[in-house]
Amino acid sequence: MKPAAFDYIRAEAVDEVLEGLSKEGGNARVLAGGQSLMAMLNMRLARPKVLIDIMRLTELSRIEDRAGAVTIGAGVRQATLLAWPELTRTLPLLALALPWVGHVQTRSRGTICGSLAHADPSAELPLLLVALGGEVHLRSTRRRRRVSASEFFVGMMATARAEDELIEAVSFPAHNGGRCAFREVARRHGDFAIVACAAVATPTGVRLTVGGVADVPMARDWPCLDGSALDDALNGFAHELDARDDVHATARYRRDLVRIIGRDLIGEVLQ
Amino acid sequence: MTRLAAHSRYPVRLSLNDTPVEAEAEPRMLLSDFLRHRIGATGTHVGCEHGVCGACTVIVDGMLTRSCLTLAAQVDGCEVQTVEGLAPSPDRLGILQQAFRRNHALQCGFCTAGILMSLDHYLRRNPSPREADIRDLLSGHLCRCTGYTPIIKAALEAAAELAATTEEKSDA
Numbered sequence: 001m002k003p004a005a006f007d008y009i010r011a012e013a014v015d016e017v018l019e020g021l022s023k024e025g026g027n028a029r030v031l032a033g034g035q036s037l038m039a040m041l042n043m044r045l046a047r048p049k050v051l052i053d054i055m056r057l058t059e060l061s062r063i064e065d066r067a068g069a070v071t072i073g074a075g076v077r078q079a080t081l082l083a084w085p086e087l088t089r090t091l092p093l094l095a096l097a098l099p100w101v102g103h104v105q106t107r108s109r110g111t112i113c114g115s116l117a118h119a120d121p122s123a124e125l126p127l128l129l130v131a132l133g134g135e136v137h138l139r140s141t142r143r144r145r146r147v148s149a150s151e152f153f154v155g156m157m158a159t160a161r162a163e164d165e166l167i168e169a170v171s172f173p174a175h176n177g178g179r180c181a182f183r184e185v186a187r188r189h190g191d192f193a194i195v196a197c198a199a200v201a202t203p204t205g206v207r208l209t210v211g212g213v214a215d216v217p218m219a220r221d222w223p224c225l226d227g228s229a230l231d232d233a234l235n236g237f238a239h240e241l242d243a244r245d246d247v248h249a250t251a252r253y254r255r256d257l258v259r260i261i262g263r264d265l266i267g268e269v270l271q
Numbered sequence: 272m273t274r275l276a277a278h279s280r281y282p283v284r285l286s287l288n289d290t291p292v293e294a295e296a297e298p299r300m301l302l303s304d305f306l307r308h309r310i311g312a313t314g315t316h317v318g319c320e321h322g323v324c325g326a327c328t329v330i331v332d333g334m335l336t337r338s339c340l341t342l343a344a345q346v347d348g349c350e351v352q353t354v355e356g357l358a359p360s361p362d363r364l365g366i367l368q369q370a371f372r373r374n375h376a377l378q379c380g381f382c383t384a385g386i387l388m389s390l391d392h393y394l395r396r397n398p399s400p401r402e403a404d405i406r407d408l409l410s411g412h413l414c415r416c417t418g419y420t421p422i423i424k425a426a427l428e429a430a431a432e433l434a435a436t437t438e439e440k441s442d443a
Contacts, residue, residue: 001320005277008298008344016272031345038340039321042301049277051298053345079334103411105325105389108334109341189410 003041009052014059014139017166020052022141026163030054033077035102035110036118060168065090071137071171078107078115091172093132093180093198097124100182103190113167116152119159119216122192124184126153127211129170130219131180131198137169138162146171153216175200181265184212185257187248194249195257199265206269208234208262213241213254224270234262275344283343287312288356296343302336303327305343306353314354316384318413325412328385329353335392354384357391366436367391370429371422378416386412390426398434402427 011017021028027049031037040046054060060075063084070090072081078101081087081094088095101107101115101124115125116136129136129149136152138145138161152160161167184196193212200207205223220237222230238258243251275281280295283305294309301320306312306329318324320339327338330352357365364372367390377383386409393400393408405426409419 002301002304003299005297005299007277008275008342010273010275010344012272031342034340034342034345035322035337038301038342041299042320042339051342055345077334099407103325104393104408105328105335105337105411106322106340109336189407 001042003038004044004047006041006048007050009050011052011054011057014057014166014168017052017054017057018139018141018164020050021164021166024050028052028163030074030117030166032074032114032117033110034114035106036114036120054166065174069171069173071169072112073169074111074113074167076112078102078110078112079104081112082107090174090176091132092178093175093182093200094128094172096180097128097182097184097196097198100124100184100190100193100196106190113170116170117159117161117167119153119157120192121156121215121217122194122196122212124193124196124211127196127198127209127217129172130217131200131207131209132172132175134170134172136161136167137171138165139168140164140166144168150219156215179269181268183261183265185261195254195261197258197261197265199262199269201269206266208237208266210237210241210258210262213243213258222266225266226270230263230266231259234259237262281344283309283347285346285348286350288352289350298342298344300343301339302329302331302341302343302346302351303338306338306351309343312353312355314384316381318381323413324382325385325389326382328388328412330388330392335389352388354387357387365391366432367394367425367429370425370432374421374425374428376418376421376425378418382412382414382416386414386422390429394426394430394433398430398437400427400430 029048031051031053060073062073064071082098115123134149135146147160179201181199184193186193196211198209207221209219211217238255243254245251275298283296284293296305303317306315316326318326322337322340329338332349405423
C-alpha cells in the first residue's frame, strides 16, 4: 500500500506542466488534490514515472462567473466551490449535490477537475457535468480545446483527454434559479453512489442524468411526462443503462432505484 | 520548477504543532509515514492507506487532510497539526479529549486520533453543532469498535463546554 517510485515535479507555471506532459506523455500524471490519484498510487493501480503537482499555481485556482457560465480552474478544491457565495444562485444543482461528494475530510483537499479527470462511473461530479451540459477545457503545448461533457467521458475511468493534455478548467452553464433536484443512494453518506440521479428542468421538459449504473453518466431528455408515460420512459431508460450485479447491489436493485428516484425527482422538478 | 528524483531523498521542512521540524523523504513518501517514521510522531495512525478509514486525518494549513493521500513533498513549508498538539500540556487533556474520556468514546483507540482532529477542526469553526452535523462529519471516519454513539455524545458535550468557556471569557 505504498506508491511505486516516481519523480515529483512542483510546477510554478502552467507552461511547465504542459511541457512536462508533452515530454513524458503517458508516464506523467497531474497531481492536484490527490483524493483519487493518491489512492490509485497507493494501491499501485497507477504507476506513473512522474507526478506533476499543480497546486502551487494560483492562476488555476480561480472561479469565474462570466458570460452565462461558471468556469472553475483545475486547482479549485471541492470545499472551496461549496463555500463560494454565488454557488446557490448560479449553480443550484451543484449546491445540492456537492455535499454528497466524498466527506468533509476529502472535499477539503479534492478538486472539481480532479474528480472529472478520474472519471469514476459512480462519482457525482461527472454526473453533474453531463446533467448541466458543461465543457472541459483542455490545454497542451499543441493546442487548446473544449470538449463537451457527453464526449469527455468515454468509458469507465476513461476520458477524451490526450496524454499530453492538462484539464485546465471546467465550465458549467449557469442555470440561475432553474429547477433541479438530486438524490443518491449509497451504503454510507459520502461513499460512492450505488445510484445517483439529477433532474434539471429544460425549456421543453426535463433531463434526467444517472450515475453509478452505466460506465459513464447517462442523460435522457423528455418532454413533460407523467403517469404511465413517465413510468414507461423511466423503465426503458433503466434497462438501456445495462446495469450489472456487483458486491454493492444487484442490477435489478439499480433499475428499481432509477425508476423510483427518477420518478420522484422529475415530479419535484416539474411540479 | 522543482524536480525531485525518484530514488533520492530531499529535506522536507514543516511546522508540526507550531514547532519547526525537518527530515528527509523520497518523493513517494506519504505524509503519514513521514510523520511516524521520520519525525517519530506516532500519534497519527495508519489504517486503510486509501483515504477511506480516516484514522490518519491531520490538519494541513487549516484543511482537514488524509495524511495517507498526501505526499510529504506536498506539505514542504506547510503548517501541520496532529493529535499530539491537542493537549494543553503533557499532563493535561484538552476539553474534547476529556469529553472522550468521560464518555468512553474510545475503546481500542485506533481511529481516535483522526476523529479528534476532525472534531477539533469542526468545533473551532462551528461552536454550536447539531447532532446531524456531527454524524455527517463522522461519516468520514470508521470506528470498528462501533463506538459512534459515545463519540457523538462526547462531541456535543465538548461543544457545550467550549461554548461556556468562550462566554466566560467574553464576560471577563
